Amino acid sequence: MSWRRIFCVVLLTWGGAFQVWAKHIVGGDFSMAATATRGRYVLTLNLYNDNVSADPATYETSIIVYIFRKSDNVRMNPPMGTRINRQSITSVVYENAKCAENRQLATSEIRYSSEISLDPAVYTDPQGYYIIWERCCRNDVISNIQKPGGTGIVFVLEFPAIVQNMVEFKNSSPDFKFPNGDYICANRPFSFDMGATDADGDELRYSLVTPLAGYTTTANGMTVGNGQSRSSYPEVRWAAGIGLANFIPGPRPPTISNRGVLSLTANQPGLYVFAILVEEFRNGVKIGAVRREFQLPVVDCGRAIPPPPSIFENDTITAIRTVSFCEGSSTEISTRTDPTLAYQWKKDGSNLANEKSAKLKVNQPGDYQVVVSLAKTCSVDTTSYVVKVTALKGPNARLTPTDTLRFCGGDTAIITATDSPTFRYEWFRDGSLLANQSRSTLRTTQAGSYSVQVRNSQQTLACPTRDTVLALLTTKPIANLTASKNNFCPYDSVQLQTDWPTGQTGLWLRDNTPLLAVNKAIVVKQAGVYRVTITNGQCATTSSPVVIKQNAGVVIQFDSLQPVCLEEQPLVVLGALPAGGSFSGKNVENGVFNARLRALACTPFSISTPTTKAAQLPKRGIWA
Numbered sequence: 001m002s003w004r005r006i007f008c009v010v011l012l013t014w015g016g017a018f019q020v021w022a023k024h025i026v027g028g029d030f031s032m033a034a035t036a037t038r039g040r041y042v043l044t045l046n047l048y049n050d051n052v053s054a055d056p057a058t059y060e061t062s063i064i065v066y067i068f069r070k071s072d073n074v075r076m077n078p079p080m081g082t083r084i085n086r087q088s089i090t091s092v093v094y095e096n097a098k099c100a101e102n103r104q105l106a107t108s109e110i111r112y113s114s115e116i117s118l119d120p121a122v123y124t125d126p127q128g129y130y131i132i133w134e135r136c137c138r139n140d141v142i143s144n145i146q147k148p149g150g151t152g153i154v155f156v157l158e159f160p161a162i163v164q165n166m167v168e169f170k171n172s173s174p175d176f177k178f179p180n181g182d183y184i185c186a187n188r189p190f191s192f193d194m195g196a197t198d199a200d201g202d203e204l205r206y207s208l209v210t211p212l213a214g215y216t217t218t219a220n221g222m223t224v225g226n227g228q229s230r231s232s233y234p235e236v237r238w239a240a241g242i243g244l245a246n247f248i249p250g251p252r253p254p255t256i257s258n259r260g261v262l263s264l265t266a267n268q269p270g271l272y273v274f275a276i277l278v279e280e281f282r283n284g285v286k287i288g289a290v291r292r293e294f295q296l297p298v299v300d301c302g303r304a305i306p307p308p309p310s311i312f313e314n315d316t317i318t319a320i321r322t323v324s325f326c327e328g329s330s331t332e333i334s335t336r337t338d339p340t341l342a343y344q345w346k347k348d349g350s351n352l353a354n355e356k357s358a359k360l361k362v363n364q365p366g367d368y369q370v371v372v373s374l375a376k377t378c379s380v381d382t383t384s385y386v387v388k389v390t391a392l393k394g395p396n397a398r399l400t401p402t403d404t405l406r407f408c409g410g411d412t413a414i415i416t417a418t419d420s421p422t423f424r425y426e427w428f429r430d431g432s433l434l435a436n437q438s439r440s441t442l443r444t445t446q447a448g449s450y451s452v453q454v455r456n457s458q459q460t461l462a463c464p465t466r467d468t469v470l471a472l473l474t475t476k477p478i479a480n481l482t483a484s485k486n487n488f489c490p491y492d493s494v495q496l497q498t499d500w501p502t503g504q505t506g507l508w509l510r511d512n513t514p515l516l517a518v519n520k521a522i523v524v525k526q527a528g529v530y531r532v533t534i535t536n537g538q539c540a541t542t543s544s545p546v547v548i549k550q551n552a553g554v555v556i557q558f559d560s561l562q563p564v565c566l567e568e569q570p571l572v573v574l575g576a577l578p579a580g581g582s583f584s585g586k587n588v589e590n591g592v593f594n595a596r597l598r599a600l601a602c603t604p605f606s607i608s609t610p611t612t613k614a615a616q617l618p619k620r621g622i623w624a
Contacts, residue, residue, distance in 0.1 A: 024049045026107065026139070029292035030131055030157035031175040033199065038168055039120045043084055044113040045133055045155065048092075048179070048294075051106040061086050063112050063133065066227040070158070071127040073229045081227050084114040093351035094181030095344045095371040099301070099378035107181060123162045128288070131157045132233075134225030136216035142295065143270030144247050145211075146237040152216035153293065154225075154233050160287040172199040174278045176292050180351045184248070184266050185301035185380050193349050194276050194292065195260030202280040202287065206260045210235040210244050211275040211293050236273070248272045248298065266298040304379040306372045309335040311387045320387060323362070326463035327391040330363035335370050335384065342375040346383075365391040394465030395423060397454035405450075405471045408539035413471055415442045417452045424462075426453040447473035477504055479534040481543040490553050493525045498543065500534045507533045509542075524548060556581065570596035 027048040032041050045063065064081035068074065092107040123129060133155045140149035162169055174196040184190045198204055213236045216222040238247070246253050252265035256276060266272075272295065279289040310319040314332050325331040335343065337358040345355040346369045352360075362368065368389055373381035397418040407413040417425060419440040427437040429448045442450065451468040477500065484495040499520055500506050508515040510528040524530065527550040533542040559575035572593040574583045587597045 024051075025135060025153060026050050027292065027294040028153075028155050029176050030133075030155055030290055031173050032131070032157060032159055033172045033175070034170050035115065039118050039123075039162060041116055041118060042113060043082070043116050043131070044111060045084060046176075047110045047112070049108050049110055051108055059086065059089070059110055064224075064227075065131055065133045066225065067129055067131050068229065069125050069127075069129055071125050073231055075227055075229055076122070076129060079227070082114075082116055084112045084116075087111045087113045090178075091353075092179065092181040093344070093353050095346070095351055095383075096373040096378065096381045097342045097344065097356065098373060098375060099183070099299075099381075109178065118162055120163045120168065124164070125161055126164070128158060128160045130159070132225060134214040134216045134222075136223050137218055138273070139271065139295070141271050142273050143268075144239050144242045144272045144274075146239055148273075150218035151236055152214040152222075154212035154214035155293065156212065156233075156289075156291050158289040170200075171202075171280075171282075171287060173288055174198050174202075174204055174280050174290050176278070176290070178350065179294075180346075180349075182296070184264070184296055184298040186269055186298050187250075187265065187267050188301070188380060189252070189265050190263070192262045192296070193260065194256070194262050194294070196278045196290070198280055200280075200282070202282045204260070205279045205281065206256045206258065207277050207279075208244060208247070208254060208256055208262075209275050209277045209291065210238070211273055212236070212291070247274045248296070269298050269300060271295055271297045301378065301380045304374055304377070306341055306374060306379070306382045308382050309370050309372045309384040311335055311368070311370060311384055321385065323387060323389045324392050324461060325362065325389070326461065327393050328464075328466065330361050331389075332359055332361050333368060333387060333389075334359040335372070340375055342373050344371040344373075345369070346371060362389050365389050392461060392463045394463040395420070395454055395456040397423060397452070397465045397467065399450075399452060399467040399469045401469055403469065405469055406474060406538060407471065408474050409476050410445075412443050412445055415444070415450055415452075415469055415471070416440060417442075417454060417467070420456075422456055422458050424455045424457050427451070428453070444471065447471050474536070474538050476539040476541045477501075477534045477536045479506075479532055479541040479543040481530065481532050481546050483530070483546045483548060486547060487549045487551055488525075489551050493523050494548050495521060495523050496530055496532075496546065497521045498532045498534070504534055504536045507535070509533065526550070554578070554581075564595055570594060 025047055029046055031044045031046070034041055043065070045065065049059065062083050062085045064083050066081045067076040069076055088111045090109045090111070092109065134152055136152040138148040138151050138153060142148035145151060157173055159173060160169060160171055175198070176196045177193060179194070182192055194206075196204055212233045214225065214233050215230065216225060242249065248254055248264055248266050249268050250264060250266035252263070254262060254264040254274070256262050260276070260278065262276070273293065274296075275291050275293045277289060277291050279286055281287065312318070312334050313320050313323050315334065320333075323331055323333060335358050343356055343358055345352045345360045347364070347366045349367070360368070360370070366389055367386045369386055370384045371381050372384070373379055400416045405413055405415060417440045423440070425438050425440055427434040427442050428451045429444070429446070434442075442452070444450070449468060449470050451466055453464045453466050455462040455464050480498060482497045488494050497520070498506060506518070506520065508517045508522060509531045510524070510526070515522070527548050530546045530548060531543050533540050557577045561572060564570070564572060572595055574588065574591050574593055583591050587594045
């Protein structure tokens with residue numbers, strides 16, 4: 001339960017009301033987280049407000065804080081301070097619903113947060129710095145301090161120099177946990193978790209300290225701090241008989257553990273304010289500190305006590321203290337259902353919002369408890385023992401490729417899971433189980449979201465590991481190739497033609513050897529098998545082959561020609577091998593040469609015998 005809840009109970013029970021200024025503020029604390037950028041921090045102030053005494057619509061949208069140097073209390077930020085803005089309002093969850101309802105408990109955390117910049121060249125003082133926010137005033141009904149209605153509130157955060165020995169000193173402050181809604185039942189042991197976490201792993205030390213009153217009072221009329229430099233901040237004045245050792249009186253005085261758990265037993269009803277200091281140490285040296293201030297009411301809860309609850313899993317009849325479920329799935333834990341009881345589930349000590357039934361669906365590991373109280377009257381509540389819930393992992397199995405698989409239309413994509421003889425595989429496409437696919441490798445020609453579920457058959461609780469890959473299909477380009485002719489003679493050529501859209505490229509091949517040509521049309525003068533491969537950046541398509549043949553040259557042998565005389569045989573029939581050719585030339589027609597038209601003179605000659613002289617006769621002839 002949270003201190004905010006208690007505050008509301010006391011306020012309404014005693015009839016007190018917040019009349020002026022900040023009487024709705026019942027606690028708060030600072031935190032400062034380093035970012036990845038040197039000198040940049042997220043500064044946060046958490047204020048815990050009573051929603052009964054103040055309208056959340058009236059809460060400030062921003063507040064102003066001041067930063068000072070510890071060595072001389074000089075203000076570091078601008079005269080107007082540093083403004084941080086309201087980011088969220090979160091309701092506190094109370095364990096005992098009926099008690100909270102009866103006492104009209106309603107508390108919220110108002111978070112103010114902004115990213116600020118601290119100059120590494122300026123914030124170098126070895127003694128460090130502190131941040132202050134002051135506000136007046138407190139509730140009139142606080143029991144353990146004097147004149148509470150006229151006393152201010154101070155929240156403080158101390159942080160180290162951000163550069164030390166000329167080296168960056170990165171640090172985030174301790175961060176207090178979000179508190180549960182709670183109050184103290186008189187004469188009953190009470191504990192309340194006020195622990196903090198530290199992002200840097202620094203050692204945290206807790207102590208109870210006297211709350212600070214500061215300089216905002218009803219007497220001086222200051223409602224908020226003005227950023228004036230101060231050498232110290234006065235503390236509240238404890239009421240008579242009250243001090244730091246017994247700020248909540250009772251047989252067991254307040255103590256705080258080294259984990260920030262406040263423990264006590266109170267015996268006097270009232271509303272009590274107190275403060276917790278958490279200091280952070282690195283290598284044994286204090287480097288920072290944060291204060292959280294709180295109010296807790298002590299009330300008479302009566303004597304009715306619900307029986308201690310037991311916890312079961314999935315409606316079993318045997319109580320459990322441990323539960324295991326497969327990571328990524330869930331289980332259900334429950335306690336016995338009783339209409340006279342009210343329930344509030346807790347995880348790791350924190351109340352779970354809206355978990356007020358006898359059953360709880362669990363999908364995260366942690367320590368779970370259920371708090372049981374009377375449903376129709378305010379009573380002491382009873383908290384169950386802790387049930388430790390663990391999430392079991394499946395086998396270490398992953399898909400290859402690990403993210404997205406791109407493949408081309410017509411191709412087969414291969415997805416492979418980690419292989420093991422003890423693994424069992426189930427494959428899914430777009431969430432639907434693929435039948436008869438139980439191997440570690442899946443082949444597919446379809447696009448989709450593919451996942452595999454792998455279990456280890458040797459484990460008792462065979463938790464699955466699931467991994468997913470997206471398969472994307474890319475359409476292949478079209479590759480067509482045409483030739484002007486498929487045969488050509490020596491000294492001739494052939495034109496090859498293809499086409500591809502803008503953004504695609506082509507590669508010409510002859511007998512599977514790339515050519516230097518890059519145009520969509522080329523002229524070739526060699527025989528061979530020609531193809532073109534067109535690529536769209538991811539997929540490639542090679543055309544069907546086009547075979548280009550070169551015809552052999554014909555060797556022609558002419559018949560020999562005898563000399564002819566024009567007067568005797570002017571027409572000469574031409575002949576050659578191979579047969580079937582055609583003759584052309586001057587005075588050639590239909591394979592016949594007309595020697596007369598040639599009109600060439602023959603050389604005169606004469607014929608004679610040994611016994612007779614023959615007259616020499618002039619002759620005219622031609623030789624081819």
